[in-house]
Amino acid sequence: MARTISIANQKGGVGKTTTAVNLAAALALAGRKTLLVDMDPQGNASTGVGVPQAAGTHGTYQVMNGAHGISEAAAPTVVKDLWLVPTNIDLIGAEIELVSRVHREHVMAEALRHLDSSFRYAILDCPPSLGLLTVNALCAADSVLIPIQCEYYALEGLSQLIKSVNRVRHSLNPRLVLEGILPTMYDRRTALSEQVLGEVRKLFQERVFRTVIPRNIRLSEAPGFGRPIALYDPKCAGTQAYTALAEEIIEHAEKG
């Protein structure tokens, strides 16, 4: 079974998709076959790896309603060893449809059980909410990675999120652990970034990754070219940071 990591935070714009895309790409470039699942109806993760939003037939929605197996829905991307289950517009309606289904929280977990054993990692990109799509991703995951922007508002939602993760672990998915808290968009020129980073390290200590993702304009340019950062600008600070993050995760998952 592939190690499944969900990238979640109900606060918007904190770097969930940027982390999902670039971590998945870095794991694939390190020789680990990886599946990226776009659980966000906005479809940004699909764009980030150069796959247009699913025309409507093979996507996350079809996997969740059983029309397609997960391996069937997985599409190759611009990176060898990186595959994607793209989102499509139907996913918007999925949350309301899921409300009345039995085992509604475990639909994605059930689908991922049939993932081909050649995959070493699965990365799930979540929408900015704590609704049923995010709960499905948390139930399907071995661990959750929480990106947190080095800004004041970002600290506010963190305790709500940790409570939700604990609730899911107690009642829905006992194996769920915290992969780590990832500081993003760190700008060393501002006192605010330093202050928020210091606060996060005080609160979460060794659960904060050693890697800090800097604010780097190349990261926000890359999606316009449908390329993860490692292909768009291999030498930039963004590529270095996400490569270092992948190494930390491999070290933790494989060397234990």
Next chain:
Amino acid sequence: MARTISIANQKGGVGKTTTAVNLAAALALAGRKTLLVDMDPQGNASTGVGVPQAAGTHGTYQVMNGAHGISEAAAPTVVKDLWLVPTNIDLIGAEIELVSRVHREHVMAEALRHLDSSFRYAILDCPPSLGLLTVNALCAADSVLIPIQCEYYALEGLSQLIKSVNRVRHSLNPRLVLEGILPTMYDRRTALSEQVLGEVRKLFQERVFRTVIPRNIRLSEAPGFGRPIALYDPKCAGTQAYTALAEEIIEHAEKG
């Protein structure tokens, strides 16, 4: 009746709360009594005007389930003539509770009908989704203001959002119009900002505000002090931009 403007965009982190807080403050400072309603369970708008998340008794949730009238729930803020209906943690459950209610989309519209006639404007801050809380805000509004970050991913969700707004106008709230599209976090040092702004202006033409909100670190520092930008740093670019935006809105609403 107060002119009601909802600040909406399902893309996360585009500056919805920053716009709701600082536009509402600028309208109040221009002598128009204004109500800010925090419809986001994260409660960032409450923090932005120095009001702690409602302890659980008087908040948006209680207004929506009828326990309190909207004027009763409104609390004064650090700005004279600016009042706030704060959010509280119960609001997270509201979306699921609303699913089974009759007229579930019109709950907030119904509550705002009882707003004291001394209020000239009501500004609703929405969460980053197109769920029932945002639909309630769109049904309660005369117009919708759409902040859009000058970044590539931000363009992607715009067509989905415009479709949702049109759907609400056709089937739920015929008076809903577009107040305008507001470019935010514009950084004149990057080509990306210029490119996205050009694209937005080409697509939406005169529906894009003349005012462009620049990326300005003071805007992200202010929430840490529980102050809108006009009180935190009256001379900075952020204050100038939001004051200009308020003038554009007043001109359109009052001299129309």
